[in-house]
Amino acid sequence: MFSQEIIDAIVVAANKESWPASALLAVVECETSGKPFETDGHTPTLLFERHKFYSELQEHQPSKLKAAIAKGLAIPHWSRNTQYKDQGTSSGRLSVIAKARAIDEEVANRAASWGLGQTMGFNAERLHYESATDMVEELSRGIAEQIDALVREIKSSRLDRYLKAKNWAAFAKGYNGTGYKQNKYDTRMAAADAQWARRLDSGEMHAKPGKAITLIYQSKLKELNYPVGKVDGDWGDLITGATSAFQRREGLKITGHPNDETTEHLDKATEPRPVSQARSEATVDDLRAAGSETIEAATKGSTLTKIIVGAGALGGADQTGVLDQAQEVVGKVQSAKAVMDSIQDLAIGLKPYWWVGLIVLGFVMWRCYGSVIKARLRDEQLGLHLGR
Numbered sequence: 556m557f558s559q560e561i562i563d564a565i566v567v568a569a570n571k572e573s574w575p576a577s578a579l580l581a582v583v584e585c586e587t588s589g590k591p592f593e594t595d596g597h598t599p600t601l602l603f604e605r606h607k608f609y610s611e612l613q614e615h616q617p618s619k620l621k622a623a624i625a626k627g628l629a630i631p632h633w634s635r636n637t638q639y640k641d642q643g644t645s646s647g648r649l650s651v652i653a654k655a656r657a658i659d660e661e662v663a664n665r666a667a668s669w670g671l672g673q674t675m676g677f678n679a680e681r682l683h684y685e686s687a688t689d690m691v692e693e694l695s696r697g698i699a700e701q702i703d704a705l706v707r708e709i710k711s712s713r714l715d716r717y718l719k720a721k722n723w724a725a726f727a728k729g730y731n732g733t734g735y736k737q738n739k740y741d742t743r744m745a746a747a748d749a750q751w752a753r754r755l756d757s758g759e760m761h762a763k764p765g766k767a768i769t770l771i772y773q774s775k776l777k778e779l780n781y782p783v784g785k786v787d788g789d790w791g792d793l794i795t796g797a798t799s800a801f802q803r804r805e806g807l808k809i810t811g812h813p814n815d816e817t818t819e820h821l822d823k824a825t826e827p828r829p830v831s832q833a834r835s836e837a838t839v840d841d842l843r844a845a846g847s848e849t850i851e852a853a854t855k856g857s858t859l860t861k862i863i864v865g866a867g868a869l870g871g872a873d874q875t876g877v878l879d880q881a882q883e884v885v886g887k888v889q890s891a892k893a894v895m896d897s898i899q900d901l902a903i904g905l906k907p908y909w910w911v912g913l914i915v916l917g918f919v920m921w922r923c924y925g926s927v928i929k930a931r932l933r934d935e936q937l938g939l940h941l942g943r
Contacts, residue, residue, distance in 0.1 A: 672705025
């Protein structure tokens with residue numbers, strides 16, 4: 556089972572290299588079934604190769620070969636019967652690699668394949684890691700690092716041409732070795748690729764676009780009169796809906812996500828999205844009749860402000876000379892020496908005129924609710940509002 560994080564990382568990597576995403580997903584599926592780590596949550600998924608431990612020890616640490624053979628960790632040739640006999644579980648694989656590392660850590664790491672792409676440790680230097688141990692440590696950091704190792708290996712082995720052409724026999728031979736047919740790597744990859752292609756084409760899954768491309772889409776679609784919300788580089792529901800609407804208008808496949816075809820059309824688009832006459836001529840009454848929750852809430856708020864202002868007016872009905880008295884208080888405050896004293900004097904002086912505060916509060920609230928109504932109406936007339 557692939558997590559969304561793994562799918563997104565693979566799709567992003569494939570797009571960056573202009574490779575079919577379904578093909579790269581197929582490679583990972585056949586190598587690890589999408590499991591990046593062993594059960595300890597840290598060690599990259601591994602498979603220890605006894606015949607490679609034999610040859611690597613023979614080349615790098617011949618004095619340790621006898622001990623490895625005695626422990627059953629090194630054999631001269633690949634053997635189906637003994638190669639993976641104790642690696643059927645994660646705990647088994649962790650136990651085997653621990654025993655091999657006890658003999659020689661670097662050589663043990665060179666003799667195993669690691670991570671989502673099952674990158675062989677003896678390829679570390681060719682893939683520009685300092686050592687196999689350094690490579691394993693890098694792959695332990697996360698999914699992106701494991702996918703990066705896979706990409707490095709495909710490119711350094713010049714297998715990208717076969718991946719792009721989906722020549723699975725040639726790819727499997729180069730990636731899995733001449734014995735690839737024994738494990739049916741080529742047919743399994745072809746089947747997995749077809750399945751992933753269907754899922755990707757259906758729009759079932761997409762990598763979340765990066766900030767740079769998101770900002771481009773948000774800015775351009777906003778210029779074209781599509782509702783994108785805040786231009787912040789975060790791909791959310793609004794920009795997904797706006798992208799879908801643009802794709803529909805342009806006669807493109809509707810995915811709600813960026814792709815080369817959509818980006819090309821977006822670059823050339825200059826005509827803003829037209830707004831229907833009914834929307835452009837809409838009134839507040841039209842929105843209220845349509846059941847706009849925003850208009851309803853703002854209207855209720857406006858009614859509340861009338862009650863507040865009315866209460867304030869009643870409170871001041873029996874008082875006269877209010878403005879003159881308030882001005883006198885303000886004058887006293889301005890002549891005070893300290894700011895805090897001024898505030899205290901103002902509060903004491905205006906205490907009898909609490910109703911003035913109610914009137915001011917009501918007026919401010921009325922302005923705020925009025926602004927909400929105007930903004931909602933403007934969005935409706937411009938065709939920018941997607942909610943209620």
